[in-house]
Amino acid sequence: MSDLRETIIRTSLDLFDQNGFHGVTVKQIVQASNTSKGGFYHHFQSKDELLFVIHDTFITYVLKEAQAANVTHSSPIPKVQAIIQSFVHVFDLYKPHISVFYQESLYLKPEYEERIKGKRDEFKRMIFDVIQEGQKLGYFRKELPLEITGMAILGMVNWIYKWYRRDGTYTIDQIAEVFTDLVLHFLLPGKQDSEYFHHMLKVPFFYESE
Incomplete structure (x- = not known):
């Protein structure tokens, strides 16, 4: 990604967050990015495409991480562990993107919305699988x-965007460990089996049950 493209995205994230999608013009983005309209349109066909790119960036990341976990690990235990870890971390890596997503997703053009929905559905399917x-x-x-369990995991992790703060009490790594711990504990058959798999796979639990 070029420096100018990244600057435009970063600048638009701040502007959309402060003023809303319809409260920001391409001219304002251009001025705040210290570029020209030619520079903007070289990287984005429109403000609508820019909004799509903001949405697509973090969804693509979490999907690729899930696909990598599926290829790297043969057992479903480390698979789900890796998927949850990367899923939680996306709320730190792409916090501004996600904030704009929840505020402005209604304004996505239908063709862009369909592409985003496709990736979200694919990630959901991977969790279920x-x-x-x-x-x-x-x-x-x-x-x-299956459906209740998968949706519980998705809902639990997605809610992080409502309360996570980078300057909060817990780091994103600590939060990821707790969420991984919670998910594995309710998925695994019982305390004895949980301790066995914990030992065999060296799952880094954030805390231990009494």
């Missing part, structure tokens, strides 16, 4: 309904 794989192989509790 790893849970289902773990249940079939006997690693995860089979009595847990």
Whole structure:
């Protein structure tokens, strides 16, 4: 990514966050980015495409991380651990992008919205697939309904955007460890099995159960 393109994105994130998508013009973005309209349109066809890129950046990241976890690990336990870790970290890595996403996603053009939805659906499917794989192989509790379990994980992690602060009490690494711990503890069949897999895979739990 070119320096100017990154500058335009970073500047627009601040402007959209402060004034809303419709409260910002291309002229204002150009002026705040210290560039020209030619510089802007060299990288983005329109303000609408810029909004799409902001949305697409963090969704693409978390999807690629999930795909990498699926390839790297053969067992569903480290797979789900890696997916949760990267999913939590996205709320720190792309905090401004996500803030603008939740504020301005209604203004995405239909063609862009469809592309974003496609990636979000693919990530959701990957969460469901790893849970289902773990249940079939006997690693995860089979009595847990797949859809409820998958949506619980997605909802729990997605809510981070509402309360996470970089200057807060806990670092994103600590939060990621707690969330991984919580997910593994409710997925694994029982305390004895949980301790076994913890030992065998050296899962870095943030705290230990009594």
